[in-house]
Amino acid sequence: MKYSRNFYEIRANDEIFQKIVEEKSSVGYYRLPYEDITHIESFAKTVTQKDIVVLGIGGSSLGTYAIHNFVKHKENDKKLHFLESTDPLDVAYRLKKIDLDDAFFILISKSGHTIETISNLKYILSLVKITNKNCAVISELDSALSAYANSQDIKIFEIPKDVGGRFSVFSPVGLLPLAIMGLNIEQLLNGCKIVSESFFEKGEYYESIIKKARFMVENKNRFNINVIFSYSSLLEGFNKWYIQLWGESLGKLNINGTKQALTPIGLLGPVDQHSFLQLIMEGKRDKTVTFIKVEDFENDLTIPDITIDALEDMDYLNNIKFKDLINMQADATIQSIEDVKDIPCDVITIERVDEFNIGKLMFAYQLLTSVIGAFIQINTYDQPGVESGKLILKKRLQH
Amino acid sequence: MKYSRNFYEIRANDEIFQKIVEEKSSVGYYRLPYEDITHIESFAKTVTQKDIVVLGIGGSSLGTYAIHNFVKHKENDKKLHFLESTDPLDVAYRLKKIDLDDAFFILISKSGHTIETISNLKYILSLVKITNKNCAVISELDSALSAYANSQDIKIFEIPKDVGGRFSVFSPVGLLPLAIMGLNIEQLLNGCKIVSESFFEKGEYYESIIKKARFMVENKNRFNINVIFSYSSLLEGFNKWYIQLWGESLGKLNINGTKQALTPIGLLGPVDQHSFLQLIMEGKRDKTVTFIKVEDFENDLTIPDITIDALEDMDYLNNIKFKDLINMQADATIQSIEDVKDIPCDVITIERVDEFNIGKLMFAYQLLTSVIGAFIQINTYDQPGVESGKLILKKRLQH
Numbered sequence: 001m002k003y004s005r006n007f008y009e010i011r012a013n014d015e016i017f018q019k020i021v022e023e024k025s026s027v028g029y030y031r032l033p034y035e036d037i038t039h040i041e042s043f044a045k046t047v048t049q050k051d052i053v054v055l056g057i058g059g060s061s062l063g064t065y066a067i068h069n070f071v072k073h074k075e076n077d078k079k080l081h082f083l084e085s086t087d088p089l090d091v092a093y094r095l096k097k098i099d100l101d102d103a104f105f106i107l108i109s110k111s112g113h114t115i116e117t118i119s120n121l122k123y124i125l126s127l128v129k130i131t132n133k134n135c136a137v138i139s140e141l142d143s144a145l146s147a148y149a150n151s152q153d154i155k156i157f158e159i160p161k162d163v164g165g166r167f168s169v170f171s172p173v174g175l176l177p178l179a180i181m182g183l184n185i186e187q188l189l190n191g192c193k194i195v196s197e198s199f200f201e202k203g204e205y206y207e208s209i210i211k212k213a214r215f216m217v218e219n220k221n222r223f224n225i226n227v228i229f230s231y232s233s234l235l236e237g238f239n240k241w242y243i244q245l246w247g248e249s250l251g252k253l254n255i256n257g258t259k260q261a262l263t264p265i266g267l268l269g270p271v272d273q274h275s276f277l278q279l280i281m282e283g284k285r286d287k288t289v290t291f292i293k294v295e296d297f298e299n300d301l302t303i304p305d306i307t308i309d310a311l312e313d314m315d316y317l318n319n320i321k322f323k324d325l326i327n328m329q330a331d332a333t334i335q336s337i338e339d340v341k342d343i344p345c346d347v348i349t350i351e352r353v354d355e356f357n358i359g360k361l362m363f364a365y366q367l368l369t370s371v372i373g374a375f376i377q378i379n380t381y382d383q384p385g386v387e388s389g390k391l392i393l394k395k396r397l398q399h
Numbered sequence: 400m401k402y403s404r405n406f407y408e409i410r411a412n413d414e415i416f417q418k419i420v421e422e423k424s425s426v427g428y429y430r431l432p433y434e435d436i437t438h439i440e441s442f443a444k445t446v447t448q449k450d451i452v453v454l455g456i457g458g459s460s461l462g463t464y465a466i467h468n469f470v471k472h473k474e475n476d477k478k479l480h481f482l483e484s485t486d487p488l489d490v491a492y493r494l495k496k497i498d499l500d501d502a503f504f505i506l507i508s509k510s511g512h513t514i515e516t517i518s519n520l521k522y523i524l525s526l527v528k529i530t531n532k533n534c535a536v537i538s539e540l541d542s543a544l545s546a547y548a549n550s551q552d553i554k555i556f557e558i559p560k561d562v563g564g565r566f567s568v569f570s571p572v573g574l575l576p577l578a579i580m581g582l583n584i585e586q587l588l589n590g591c592k593i594v595s596e597s598f599f600e601k602g603e604y605y606e607s608i609i610k611k612a613r614f615m616v617e618n619k620n621r622f623n624i625n626v627i628f629s630y631s632s633l634l635e636g637f638n639k640w641y642i643q644l645w646g647e648s649l650g651k652l653n654i655n656g657t658k659q660a661l662t663p664i665g666l667l668g669p670v671d672q673h674s675f676l677q678l679i680m681e682g683k684r685d686k687t688v689t690f691i692k693v694e695d696f697e698n699d700l701t702i703p704d705i706t707i708d709a710l711e712d713m714d715y716l717n718n719i720k721f722k723d724l725i726n727m728q729a730d731a732t733i734q735s736i737e738d739v740k741d742i743p744c745d746v747i748t749i750e751r752v753d754e755f756n757i758g759k760l761m762f763a764y765q766l767l768t769s770v771i772g773a774f775i776q777i778n779t780y781d782q783p784g785v786e787s788g789k790l791i792l793k794k795r796l797q798h
Contacts, residue, residue, distance in 0.1 A: 088721035091721060119702050221683075225662060275643035276642060282659075299488055304522060325514075325518060331795075332789070332795065386673070392731040393728055396727055
């Protein structure tokens with residue numbers, strides 16, 4: 001047997017770090033926090049419509065959804081809508097909520113040829129006139145969608161060629177709709193920068209990311225499921241974004257043709273204490289669990305000092321702030337998992353519910369994904385496995 | 400070594416079937432489709448408020464959410480809300496959308512002592528007067544919550560002792576809020592009955608359920624992840640309900656103390672073609688995949704015959720109905736998975752988007768869960784693993 005120098009091996013942490021540093025010249029997302037965003041902010045200010053409609057799917061909508069979902073209590077009085085599915089009842093239901101005459105459409109497709117997005121666009125075109133007054137396009141500059149935008153004098157924001165869809169949230173893909181919704185995209189990028197600098201200068205984030213990645217890779221066949229258990233409903237969108245980022249980036253054949261085993265799951269506390277937690281506690285030990293907590297929700301909603309007839313024994317809840325209750329619930333669940341000893345578990349704490357902190361969290365998860373990809377020797381940034389389905393569909397549609 | 404007659408073994412299909420038949424005397428959900436529902440329907444008609452607020456978590460809300468999510472296009476002009484989390488920003492955000500003076504509250508807790516539900520109830524009590532005019536309670540008859548209801552002359556609907564939360568959707572837990580929303584709960588139960596009769600008379604549903612359960616159990620260590628890939632956004636709630644049902648029922652130690660390995664994941668097509676599909680196609684072969692398709696959405700929304708400048712090559716989409724497009728997308732994905740040969744995969748087809756068909760689907764999944772539980776020799780109906788976290792929390796709260 002010929003010796004293959006690519007045969008699977010865990011490389012040294014520093015070798016992996018060097019590989020990530022080298023990636024910076026060919027992988028675009030690393031530089032996004034440092035790009036000039038003034039043209040995005042100034043364009044956003046000119047949008048006067050009330051209903052903001054994102055037409056995009058997958059990487060073109062999930063990141064925006066995740067951030068908006070987290071900080072939507074800070075948005076202006078506009079309303080954000082997403083049109084992504086081809087489910088007719090879903091499309092009809094979503095459109096009912098949009099005032100088409102007071103709507104601004106953001107068409108997002110990196111390739112410009114996304115079937116779901118173009119189908120929805122065609123349908124929208126039959127309902128309302130699309131002009132440079134109520135539309136912007138986000139795409140690669142040489143795509144057919146950009147050519148369409150040029151033909152209509154519609155403003156184009158670029159998705160750089162070297163930024164993949166699921167790594168594009170800090171490009172105009174996420175920044176433009178979020179800025180239009182009145183959210184602070186500068187603070188969002190500041191959060192990314194803190195993480196980026198700490199990682200690349202081998203600070204705290206380097207230590208935590210490389211350590212976690214290494215653990216997950218070394219144990220990927222034993223713990224093939226990676227659960228994120230977020231103790232805030234506001235992280236529902238983040239969970240979905242994480243699932244795409246993790247699944248599509250890491251679900252690959254590596255350079256030796258070995259299928260990789262990391263599978264993401266997103267849970268929300270306390271709701272999923274009443275659902276998936278039983279499986280974590282007593283099911284097979286095939287899961288790692290990462291808890292995400294919010295240190296301070298900056299909201300003083302309090303359980304009032306009210307005694308309910310026959311429920312006097314629940315008075316211990318009185319005068320407790322909801323923000324303290326949910327964190328006590330998180331801590332109790334964490335404790336119960338730590339007590340069983342054989343479930344790998346870590347805790348991420350977000351300081352506050354703002355743009356800066358969600359920027360930090362999401363950029364750190366992008367870095368973690370890249371580092372794991374480097375460890376398992378895959379191409380983190382492509383998605384060859386979804387092409388066959390697309391080809392089958394296209395062939396059938398064109399008949 | 401002493402021979403243990405409980406040592407793990409796959410039992411004969413017919414032995415399992417007999418076990419399920421015997422369960423009918425102690426497990427209540429099997430009889431729910433046959434209960435009298437006229438008192439629920441007539442009470443529902445008396446509710447005049449516009450905002451219907453379900454206070455409940457886990458099994459007290461997920462089933463209702465799943466069915467409502469599927470057939471919400473058929474609802475009356477009321478609006479359904481759920482209050483379940485203790486996230487303060489989430490509670491505040493949801494309450495903003497409710498007109499408390501024109502709201503009807505449905506308090507649901509089997510035990511009557513659910514922390515999240517009582518916390519939210521106390522908060523609601525500080526905002527609005529709760530009386531028998533704007534409230535109903537669904538609980539065990541001897542719970543403290545029922546005692547509270549009695550003290551206020553509030554109508555109580557019973558959750559039978561032998562019906563667990565996650566198997567309670569066809570009890571008043573699901574039926575009352577759905578009936579108030581104008582949905583046809585009789586048709587819902589008719590769907591259940593069809594499946595129940597076919598299963599217990601060893602018809603088509605017996606064959607398909609026992610076969611699928613057996614396959615999953617025999618291969619549970621190789622394929623420890625069970626994906627449902629639903630090709631309709633309307634099944635998002637069903638996916639969540641399935642995750643609770645499967646995870647909490649099957650994530651157990653069996654009678655030999657062996658931790659079981661089945662882990663549920665819910666995906667939505669076509670959206671998750673742009674996310675998780677890559678992982679299914681090229682990740683480790685640790686997943687079974689069940690596709691769910693809707694045969695006829697009964698909606699003729701059509702991609703119009705419009706040519707977009709520079710996107711003329713997408714004209715093959717013109718004149719295609721969305722309902723046909725989404726099913727072609729499903730078929731293409733199914734084909735691409737079948738083509739790789741080593742991913743176990745089956746397809747469930749729902750005929751129409753109505754109460755009857757979601758009743759069929761959900762009752763069949765309850766039966767499938769029971770049958771798998773019988774095969775792997777666990778108690779499908781308890782959840783001992785979540786108790787330790789609850790005790791830790793209660794101890795800390797009472798200090």
